[in-house]
Every structure is written in C-alpha cells, then in structure tokens.
Amino acid sequence: MQLKPVSPNEDLDLGDDQAARPESLTKAEIKDKLDAQLEKLGELQNVFYADGRHALLIILQGRDASGKDGVVRTVIGACNPSGVRINSFKVPTPVEMAHDYLWRVHHVMPEKGMMGIFNRSHYEDVLVVRVHELVPESVWSQRYEQINNFEKMLVDNGTVILKFFLHVSREEQTERLRERVENKAKNWKFSAGDLDERNLWDRYTEAYRDALRRCSTEWAPWYVVPADSNKARNYLIARRIVETLEGLGLEYPKPKTDLRQYLAALS
DSSP states (O other): OOOOBOOTTSOOOOOGGGGSOOTTSOHHHHHHHHHHHHHHHHHHHHHHHHHOSOEEEEEEEESTTSSHHHHHHHTGGGSOGGGEEEEEOOSOOHHHHTSOTTHHHHTTOOOTTOEEEEESOGGGGGTHHHHTTSSOHHHHTTHHHHHHHHHHHHHHTTEEEEEEEEEOOHHHHHHHHHHHHHOTTTGGGOOHHHHHHHTTHHHHHHHHHHHHHHTOOSSSOEEEEEOSSHHHHHHHHHHHHHHHHHTTTOOOOOOSSOGGGGHHHHO
C-alpha cells in the first residue's frame, strides 16, 4: 500500500470508508513495517541534515482528533530534533492579521538541511476561513492559485514539500473526542469548539475536497491518509517521507582535508 497523490482531474469522495485501515495492511504485520520505516527515516534524516542541499516542509492537515499530534510524536519523533522545527498554527494574532495571510508561514519556512513540520498551515485560509465565512468568496477563491504559486517559488528555491490530509471518519472522531472527555490525561485537549466544528462536517468536507484537488500540484502534491488506524496512518506517512528522502541522492559531505593526519593526535 502506497499513498498516491491527489489528482486535480479526478473526483475526490472523502467518504468514511476511505478513512479505514487499508486491507493490504494487516494488524499482525503493521507494527514491524512501521518500526522498519521509522528506523530508515531516522538514518535518512541524519544524512539530510548533514547534506544541507534541501529543505523539507511537511504539512499536516485534518479534522479535530485526526492524529496530527500523533504523527508528530511518532513519525517525526524518529528524527534528530536538532534538524527538525515544528510550527503549530492557531487563530491568527493581531500582528499576523495585519499582514497578508501567507506572512506568518513564510517567515518560519525551514532552511536547507532542516525538516519543517506544519501542524495546520496556510490551508486554514481556504478551510476555516471559507467554512465560517470570515472573508467573501471573492477573496478566498483566489487563494488556491496564490498558494500554488507560493509553493512553486519555495520548491524552485530548494524546498521539498509533502502535504498530508489525515482523513478520519465521523464515527472514529466521535470515539476520540469522547476519550478526550473521559480520560483525565487528555482532558486538556478537549474544547467545546470541537463540537461546533463537528456540526459543520459537510461544509468542511466540501472545503477540503476543493483545497486538495486545486492545490495538489506536481511540485507539491497532496496525499489523503486513512487515519482511523494510528499505526497504519503513521506507517503510510513515514514510508512516503522515506521514499522522498531516498529520491534526493543524499550524501554526507566529504571532508575538506585528509583527516588521517589527525589520527596520530587522537591515539
């Protein structure tokens, strides 16, 4: 099972059945597969950090309780934290609101050698903004092309972009939100606003469908990740990141001098 890029030219259902663990990933084998991918990821990210020719931006989007924090904890947790920067985007601050909507993401883009993780992102400005009618359609409808151009500029300047939509079913989200209420260790994550957003399920589905199709490009593709199973979700994302890093021709920089001359001093 491999993730395939969203095609701008095909219908995107986003039905609950597409959130389930793929049948080709059995429960018995998935843990071993995940562990293997996480080990590879850790090794490749070390080379990526040392190589320093590329930046990597990973965007995580999804409904409440879709597992964005879990991906950061498990998948990104396999990496050397020195080479990782995580940004979480919430309601814009007054300073952010005084700038264009891309300003707050542009100035925290990862530099070369770094892996940047966006827990939510600039796509909130064609999702939440659209669903809650915070700006007119004449404004948010122009942002798809603006985002595509922005991401193309980043890619042309050495940033590799991977975008993952964590697709959780309505039933599974119900169970996860209930756990947030019942489990004292997770109470802090619960917000009454989660239920308000849940009531807008269909409107968010429509907004996600348009954003994923219109902004899945050759240079910055979107991937729909079935997220009802935590391990399957993590495995599929880890594997896609690993495959991307393997395709970059990474290598450790060669020393500028012959280091053998220093061995005597160390003996």
